[in-house]
Amino acid sequence: MLVSWLGHADIRAPDSEDRGDVGPVAQAILTRQYDSVLLLADQERGALRKYEAWLRTVSAHKPRLRLKLVHVELTSPTNFGEIYSAVTRTLDSHLQELAQQPELTFHLSPGTPAMAAIWVILGKTRYRAELIQSSRQKGVETASVPFDITLSPEFVTDVLRMPDTQLQRLSGGITDESSRFGDIIYRGVAMRRLVGRAKKAAPRSVPVLIEGESGTGKELLARAIHKASTRSAKAFHVVNCGAIPSELVESELFGHIKGAFTGAVRDQVGHFEAAHEGTLFLDEIGELPLHAQVKLLRALQEGEVRRVGDNKTLKVDTRIIAATNRDLTAEVAAGRFREDLFYRLAVLVLKVPALRERDPDDLGAIIDGLLERINSQSERAKEPG
Numbered sequence: 001m002l003v004s005w006l007g008h009a010d011i012r013a014p015d016s017e018d019r020g021d022v023g024p025v026a027q028a029i030l031t032r033q034y035d036s037v038l039l040l041a042d043q044e045r046g047a048l049r050k051y052e053a054w055l056r057t058v059s060a061h062k063p064r065l066r067l068k069l070v071h072v073e074l075t076s077p078t079n080f081g082e083i084y085s086a087v088t089r090t091l092d093s094h095l096q097e098l099a100q101q102p103e104l105t106f107h108l109s110p111g112t113p114a115m116a117a118i119w120v121i122l123g124k125t126r127y128r129a130e131l132i133q134s135s136r137q138k139g140v141e142t143a144s145v146p147f148d149i150t151l152s153p154e155f156v157t158d159v160l161r162m163p164d165t166q167l168q169r170l171s172g173g174i175t176d177e178s179s180r181f182g183d184i185i186y187r188g189v190a191m192r193r194l195v196g197r198a199k200k201a202a203p204r205s206v207p208v209l210i211e212g213e214s215g216t217g218k219e220l221l222a223r224a225i226h227k228a229s230t231r232s233a234k235a236f237h238v239v240n241c242g243a244i245p246s247e248l249v250e251s252e253l254f255g256h257i258k259g260a261f262t263g264a265v266r267d268q269v270g271h272f273e274a275a276h277e278g279t280l281f282l283d284e285i286g287e288l289p290l291h292a293q294v295k296l297l298r299a300l301q302e303g304e305v306r307r308v309g310d311n312k313t314l315k316v317d318t319r320i321i322a323a324t325n326r327d328l329t330a331e332v333a334a335g336r337f338r339e340d341l342f343y344r345l346a347v348l349v350l351k352v353p354a355l356r357e358r359d360p361d362d363l364g365a366i367i368d369g370l371l372e373r374i375n376s377q378s379e380r381a382k383e384p385g
Contacts, residue, residue, distance in 0.1 A: 001034060001037070001103070006048070006051065007023070007024065009023045010026070027140055045071060077115065078113075080118065083115055186358075194221075205231070207348070208222075208347070208350060222321040223281075226279040236275075239280065254272055255272075256310075257308070257309045261309070273314065276316050276318060280320055282323070296341060297341045
């Protein structure tokens with residue numbers, strides 16, 4: 001039995017003009033022999049019905065194949081605990097209905113990296129399943145995971161279901177008396193969790209994606225991460241992607257040389273170069289046009305940029321922190337944001353809650369902080385000279 005999540009590449013397959021682009025799930029079904037397939041999905045139900053009908057048509061030459069698609073609710077496709085619970089609940093219920101226990105195969109390619117990680121954990125502990133992966137270049141192949149997990153499934157379950165506060169304390173997270181991170185003031189549990197994750201990510205140079213409504217302090221969080229990082233002595237460069245005209249995005253991000261286009265009267269350093277060895281904060285990343293997303297993805301993958309009009313590349317060492325007030329997973333599903341770029345940026349996702357969603361303790365702390373700042377400024381204004 002093949003068990004898998006559905007990913008965006010699968011959902012897009014029915015509308016693809018490329019007949020060879022069937023998505024990872026259909027590729028596995030058409031390439032290997034399975035008696036049954038169990039698919040988990042958290043996408044919109046209408047899209048799932050369309051995909052299921054298409055998949056049954058594609059696999060019509062396998063009339064004995066039993067196909068079941070189960071819709072599950074996830075608040076986030078990167079929440080390990082929710083993913084673990086959804087998989088075990090769905091799979092256990094399905095297996096109980098079978099007279100004979102099948103040999104299981106878990107597909108790692110569809111879905112998010114968190115989903116793939118859960119398949120590896122479950123395949124090595126609770127279910128002992130074969131792990132496969134697929135790509136258009138290499139086809140379907142057994143995934144080589146050269147280790148065994150000796151922890152009991154019960155222990156893994158308990159750890160994944162622990163409250164975040166307990167996990168933070170176990171891993172040396174923040175203490176209760178912490179109330180500031182850069183210019184961010186907080187006391188409540190929700191912000192403690194958020195700041196705890198940000199503090200752990202700060203010393204590393206991994207990309208961070210900050211989500212939240214306008215005015216929630218996404219740039220403040222990005223600055224705090226930069227100040228707590230090993231790059232704090234270098235530049236923190238802010239770019240509002242939504243404010244750059246579409247035709248100038250490449251020039252703004254990567255620079256240009258004199259004469260590259262009309263009006264290019266001198267060489268211009270781009271934002272990536274300006275933030276070399278520091279941090280580049282890409283605000284409103286969801287506003288970038290698709291053609292610019294391709295260029296940005298290449299710069300992130302290769303660690304190098306090419307100025308517009310130049311024939312040589314420049315190496316850059318720049319940490320990326322991006323922010324958006326959009327739901328990028330929905331943007332990916334709608335085809336307005338590249339899936340590969342999303343996963344390149346979303347190594348760590350931090351969601352900043354709106355003030356109305358924060359603990360009441362936070363409001364008092366913010367008011368105290370603002371009063372302290374006003375008083376300090378007033379005292380400085382009274383000083384002679």
